[in-house]
Amino acid sequence: MVEAITRPTEMTISLAAVKNNIEVVKATSGADKVFLAVKSNGYGHGLHTMAEAAVAGGVYGLAVAIIDEALALRHQRLTVPILILGISPAEYAELMAVQHIMATVVSIDWLKTAEQHLSGEQRLPVTLGLDTGMGRIGFRERSEVAEAIAFVQAHADKFEYVGLCTHFAESDSSDTRYFEKQLKRWHALTDGLPKPEYYHVANSGAALYHPNEVPHEVIRVGTVIYGIEPSRGELADGHDLMPVLSLRSQMNFVKKLPAGEGISYSHIYTTSEDEWIGTVPIGYGDGWLRSLTGFNVIVDGQYVPIVGQIAMDQLMIRLPHEYPLGTTVTFIGVDGDLENTVEDVAQYAKLAPWEITTGFHERIHRILVD
Structure with a gap:
């Protein structure tokens, strides 16, 4: 490992x-x-x-x-x-x-x-x-x-x-x-x-x-x-449970691309105008599934989408403007007034929450807090 x-x-x-x-x-x-x-x-x-x-x-x-x-x-x-x-x-x-x-x-x-x-x-x-x-x-x-x-x-x-x-x-x-x-x-x-x-x-x-x-x-x-409500909302809302897991990274590359540029493999996403694109060091090799292309992560208290195919070790996000290197990207967790839960990720991927979490690979650094 x-x-x-x-x-x-x-x-x-x-x-x-x-x-x-x-x-x-x-x-x-x-x-x-x-x-x-x-x-x-x-x-x-x-x-x-x-x-x-x-x-x-x-x-x-x-x-x-x-x-x-x-x-x-x-x-x-x-x-x-x-x-x-x-x-x-x-x-x-x-x-x-x-x-x-x-x-x-x-x-x-x-x-x-x-x-x-x-x-x-x-x-x-x-x-x-x-x-x-x-x-x-x-x-x-x-x-x-x-x-x-x-x-x-x-x-x-x-x-x-x-x-x-x-x-x-x-x-x-x-x-x-x-x-x-x-x-x-x-x-x-x-x-x-x-x-x-x-x-x-x-x-x-x-x-x-x-x-x-x-x-x-x-x-x-x-x-x-x-922190996952077992019935997924059918029998209870889980309001008394607290989410245990948060997943974050940082942008390690930021660039401005003109219209017509393809992003990642197969160019399933192409810029439609001048766009700021951030690169984040996480991918399907960490268990962040390719099916999560298009999912909104949180940057600076606002949602931004994952664009292009998710690669094994990296993915790209579309930014509203330029951000400095090292800016935090929240995949699961709270940023400002916004929150992404494991259930949010699971619903987007059309999987159960425990299928999402058990898919996270061992190379992700894990830290016990509080």
């Missing part, structure tokens, strides 16, 4: 916003313990930056997709509980046990294989994942869940039964029929079985919109802590 600290393009992560959003979701859901998903490089906000902010902001634990992300957090000297949400190769069971990393288990065969790799010096904490309708991974039969619990308890010298979980496919919609179907399946699969320390069922949508319908003492959330 190369992090570009010598150019003026940078992402700032607001600790104050993270703290606010954690407080909002705790107050709304009634949760005592919050696990924040920091997978995929902290939803593009930076794995280490977001983990540091989240722990400082009061989360109980962190959730990741793969072992490598969990190990990176342990190397960061973070001691909070870490849960791996995906399937981990069973041969790494001992490594996870030694590092006190919780594994999500979705088959009895996995447990049997992992048992052979565990020395017993440290017990492996396991969460059993249930497929109630996501159709991805997890136990689907109550008998299988009961068998897995029995196996873990019978091998208590090597395993620790700590959690049961599922994932809702539609918890952030006004149409609650599928959510209710999944919730019914959850109860059918788990009611009456030995209860672990963690029932982590609620994702961001369930935590905000269904806190009284699901177990909510422990929640496992993502988008809401990043």
